[in-house]
Amino acid sequence: MTISYPRPAGAENREAREEWLVTQNGKKPISQVIRERLITTGTPFYANDSIAEFISDAEREELKREIEAKLQSLFESMIIDTTNDHNTQETPHRVAKMYVDEVFKGRYHPMPKITDFPNAKELDEIYTLGPISVRSACSHHLVPIVGQAWVGILPSDRVIGISKFNRIVDWVLSRPHIQEEAAVMVADIIENLIQPKGLAFVIKAQHMCMTWRGVKEPETKMVNSIVRGLFRADPHMKKEFFDMIRGQGFND
Numbered sequence: 001m002t003i004s005y006p007r008p009a010g011a012e013n014r015e016a017r018e019e020w021l022v023t024q025n026g027k028k029p030i031s032q033v034i035r036e037r038l039i040t041t042g043t044p045f046y047a048n049d050s051i052a053e054f055i056s057d058a059e060r061e062e063l064k065r066e067i068e069a070k071l072q073s074l075f076e077s078m079i080i081d082t083t084n085d086h087n088t089q090e091t092p093h094r095v096a097k098m099y100v101d102e103v104f105k106g107r108y109h110p111m112p113k114i115t116d117f118p119n120a121k122e123l124d125e126i127y128t129l130g131p132i133s134v135r136s137a138c139s140h141h142l143v144p145i146v147g148q149a150w151v152g153i154l155p156s157d158r159v160i161g162i163s164k165f166n167r168i169v170d171w172v173l174s175r176p177h178i179q180e181e182a183a184v185m186v187a188d189i190i191e192n193l194i195q196p197k198g199l200a201f202v203i204k205a206q207h208m209c210m211t212w213r214g215v216k217e218p219e220t221k222m223v224n225s226i227v228r229g230l231f232r233a234d235p236h237m238k239k240e241f242f243d244m245i246r247g248q249g250f251n252d
């Protein structure tokens with residue numbers, strides 16, 4: 001029995017990609033334009049850095065087209081027939097969009113707007129938030145890191161809405177990362193925004209580069225914590241923080 005497939009629905013897109021490549025002939029790729037801007041201003045552009053403020057909305061669209069064309073070449077090098085394989089025809093397009101607008105949006109899109117307020121009631125008790133979903137990818141293999149995070153704050157004279165912690169975590173973690181550096185980045189942003197008297201941040205996550213490949217160890221999770229200010233100076237406060245987040249699903 002012969003199975004006949006319909007004409008690939010994404011053929012026009014593949015042709016569009018090829019046409020786009022022709023128009024690029026002799027033109028500086030947008031990635032190079034942006035890279036030169038970063039180098040000129042001495043801005044680092046490691047995998048876990050945000051470069052959003054150096055990219056306009058139009059350039060971001062152009063960048064997706066460039067990434068899509070490069071992904072098409074990757075599929076060709078992997079000898080996958082994207083012309084006839086209905087499953088992968090649109091994959092370069094989908095993955096480029098997924099990288100720039102979704103899973104790595106923390107590199108290419110600006111931080112969500114976060115307004116801080118005066119601590120009008122002069123709250124001076126610890127509060128904790130969690131679990132906050134952690135979704136990231138490891139810088140080494142670009143495979144998912146999935147887990148949870150908890151924040152503890154001993155407020156000073158500024159506060160932010162509690163959902164903003166989730167937004168900060170989502171934005172920072174939506175980049176290729178290693179977990180320890182991600183935790184420091186989140187803590188730094190919170191510290192800059194509200195200068196709390198005490199700040200604690202814990203991530204517990206599973207790294208697919210250990211479960212899906214490599215040692216293929218399904219249960220191992222990595223936990224790391226940042227404690228600053230009074231949470232670091234005062235062991236009782238640190239203990240209170242960990243006791244509180246145990247009530248919010250954290251177990252170490």
Ligand SMILES: [Zn+2]
Pocket residue numbers: 138139140141142143209
């Ligand atoms: Zn990895």
